[in-house]
Amino acid sequence: MRARPSMSRAERAQMAMMLEVCAYPKPGNVDRCHDYSDTRLEHFLASTIFARPAFDAAERTGGRVGSLIREAVMLTNNHSGGNTHFGAFILLFPLILGGDIEGARRIVAGTDVADAIEFYAAFGLTEVRMGKSDDLDVNDPTSVAAIRERGMTLADIMAYSANRDMVAREWTNGFALTRRCADLLHEHGPGRQAIVAAFLDLLATEPDTFIAKKHGDTVAEQTMRCAAGVLRGEHDLAAFDAECVRDGINPGSIADITIAGLYVALGEGWQWDS
C-alpha cells in the first residue's frame, strides 16, 4: 500500500455517503443487501457521484449554505430514486464550509434570510416533508414572503423544525449527534463494521424522526426499543432488519447523521479501510 494522500473535503463527503449506504446490515435502510423497490443502492451511489461539483464549490470558493444545498439537490435530482441525501446535505455543507464541527457552528450562526429562501427552493425540488408546519408550507408561495417579513434566517428555519426533525436539531444543538456518531466510530475502531455498530447505537437511543413522520411517534419509539434489544442480545439483528424492511420502517434521519459522523471521523483519522 502506498502512502495515503489526504482526501479533499469534497472527497471526504463522498466517501461518507458511499460508506454509509454500503454498510450492512442497517435495519430498515437501503444497504448493500437491501433495496426498496423505488430507491436502490445505485440511486444512493449515483447521488454520491453527482453531488461532487457542489461539494467542490463549497470547498474551493465557499459560498452560501442555502444555495449550495439547492445546487446539490438540483445535481442529484436526475434519477427516479427520489431524494436520497437531502438531510445529509443539510449537515454536510456547514461541515465542508466550516471544516469541522466548530466551523460548522459558525456557518450556522452566519446564515441569513437569503439562505432560508434558497433552502425553501431546494426543499420544493424534493419530495421530502420536514414536519408539518401550519404557516410555513414549502408549496405555498406566500411562505417566502413570510420568511422575508419575519426576517427568518436558515438557522431560524431549522430551529422552527428542530422539535420534529433530528437533522434540523443538529443545527440548534451544535451537531451533538454528529459528534456522538464520530466518537462511536472511533470507539468501535477502524473498518466498516464500526459503521453498523455506531448506527445501531444511535438507533437504540434516539427515536428516528423520519420514522416518526411516516409512521408516528409510537413506531419510532418501538423501533428504538427493538434496536436496544438487539444490542442487549435479546433480538436477532437480521430478523429486526427484515421486519423493518417489510414494514417500510427506515431510519433515514439517523442515516443522515451517520453520514455527517463519518465525515467528521474521517477528518479525525478514522480508517475506513482495514
Add this chain to the structure above:
Amino acid sequence: MRARPSMSRAERAQMAMMLEVCAYPKPGNVDRCHDYSDTRLEHFLASTIFARPAFDAAERTGGRVGSLIREAVMLTNNHSGGNTHFGAFILLFPLILGGDIEGARRIVAGTDVADAIEFYAAFGLTEVRMGKSDDLDVNDPTSVAAIRERGMTLADIMAYSANRDMVAREWTNGFALTRRCADLLHEHGPGRQAIVAAFLDLLATEPDTFIAKKHGDTVAEQTMRCAAGVLRGEHDLAAFDAECVRDGINPGSIADITIAGLYVALGEGWQWDS
C-alpha cells in the same frame, strides 16, 4: 422524476464504474454480494470517487492519454485494495478524450513515445502484470531506454501486449469488444439486469485474459465454456459464481471491458435507472 440533465463525460465514466461493480451476480468478481478478502466493494467505489479529477482533466482540458492514466492510478492508489481499475482506465481515457469509439480510435492513433513512458510509470505504481514480456519489463529501468530507442508509441506497447491481454487488444481492434458490450446492453434493454446479461454473454464467448494470466489458458477456456453452459441453462448461475469465487477465478478483463461498454452505452442513451 425531473428531466435528467445530461451527464458529463467524467460522470459517465464514474457511473460506468459504479454500475459495473454493483451489478450482480457477476461470476468470480467483486459485486454487490461478494468481496475478496483483500479487495472489497468499497475499494472499487472509493476508486470511482478518487478518479474524478483525472476524468475532469481529460474532459475539460484534454491532455495526453499516458499522463492521464498515470494521474488516475496515482489518485486511486490510496487504499489497501490493490489496483482496481487499471484496465478500465486504459479504455476510459481514450473514450473520454475522443468522446466516443470513433474518437477513441483517433486518440490511440495519435499516441507517442512520451505516452508510452508515462504509461510505464503508471504501470510501475500498480501490482498488475500485463503479460510476460521478455525485454520490456516495467520494473527494469532500461525498458524506458528501449522504448525511446525503438521509438515505441503507447499504441505500439498495446499491440505488443494484445496477444495476451484483451484490454490492450481493444486498442488494436478499434474497441471491438467495447462496441459489442454496448450493443449487448442496448439489446438487453434498460436497467441493471442488462449489465449482468451482457457480462455473461462476453464471458461465454471470450476467454478472459486476466484469468489466463493467473490460472493459465485452460482455466480461462473452461470458465468460458461454463458461462456458455449457464446461458444454455445447463449450469446454475449461483453455483458457477460460488465456484469461481472459491477458486479465485475472477474475469477482471471482461469487467474492464464492461465498464467501457457501459460508458459507450450511457452516451448512446441506454438507461441505467429503470
